[in-house]
Amino acid sequence: MRKVLREQGLSIVFALLFVFALLGQSFAGLGVHNENQRAHGASPIGYWEFVTSSNFVVDVAENWQSEFLQFFVFILATIWLIQRGSPESKKPGDQGPGSDQDQLVGRFARSRSPAWAKVSGWRRVLYSNSLLLVMGGVFVVSWWLQSVSGVVVYNADQLAHGQKSVTWLGYVTSADFWDRTLQNWQSEFLAVGSMVTLSIFLRQRGSAESKPVGTPHAETSTEGE
Structure with a gap:
């Protein structure tokens, strides 16, 4: 234990x-x-x-969808984009999905590599993108839960004020829905962008999210090793 x-x-x-x-x-x-x-x-x-109740579900789903969107976008962006000096970025020149040798797949797989990394075809493609697919899937499900529970809460408020209820499509295209959604998205993107940028110049000794304290600011990821 x-x-x-x-x-x-x-x-x-x-x-x-x-x-x-x-x-x-x-x-x-x-x-x-x-x-x-x-x-x-x-x-x-x-x-x-x-x-x-929809009141509780909408609040939970609203936060979940923004969090998983953050990671989905970040994982996707770091395949092709770099930030020189950030430990959150690959080294300059390493953009892209990498070679089979770099990724230890197919004939380059090791004895302890996951089984689907050793095979070819759709299984390797699926496993090679499994993290992005799961993050995106959770985001879509959470977004849908937010919209479905949100329209119930919104219509209850509308009826309480003597106003007409709206359809699901009417709600997801409304200002109320996007106000709730975008206020979460902007904070998530700010947090990720701040982490990527601040970690170029600032350090936290012992953290995997920081470069070693004495590493030069311009050194990206582990390019100096």
Whole structure:
């Protein structure tokens, strides 16, 4: 158990942080929702009813889709684009998907390489792009959940104010939907851009996301090794 905790510590810690944060959001959200219910003369609801409601789902999905979009775009961009001096970038001249030898696929695969890296055809193509496909898939599903739950919440608010409800298409083309969506996207792109740029000049000793403290600013990735 101690070895597992030591070797898998990063994923375990972030999984626990995710669970605790999601639980905290659910209880805080329930409190806010029930305060609004009382303020409008309606009855408060229970925890399970809230976490299965569109109000909770839209907030969760709204954040998930922006996070996975961030990683999808970043993974795709770093195939072809570089940032000289950033540890988040490949070395200048290494743009592109790389050769089979660089990627250790086909006849260049090692004995411990994943099975689908050793074969050819659609399995290698699928596995070679599996990270991007999964990130993109989660983004699309989260975006769809946000839109479906969001239209329910939006229409409930419309009816409460004596206004007409809208269709799903009407909602995803509305200002309300894109206001909620783009305010998350811009913050994610700012965060990634800041990390890429600031890591050129700033350091964090011991972090895999930083170059060694004494590495020259212009040195990209591990080009000096």
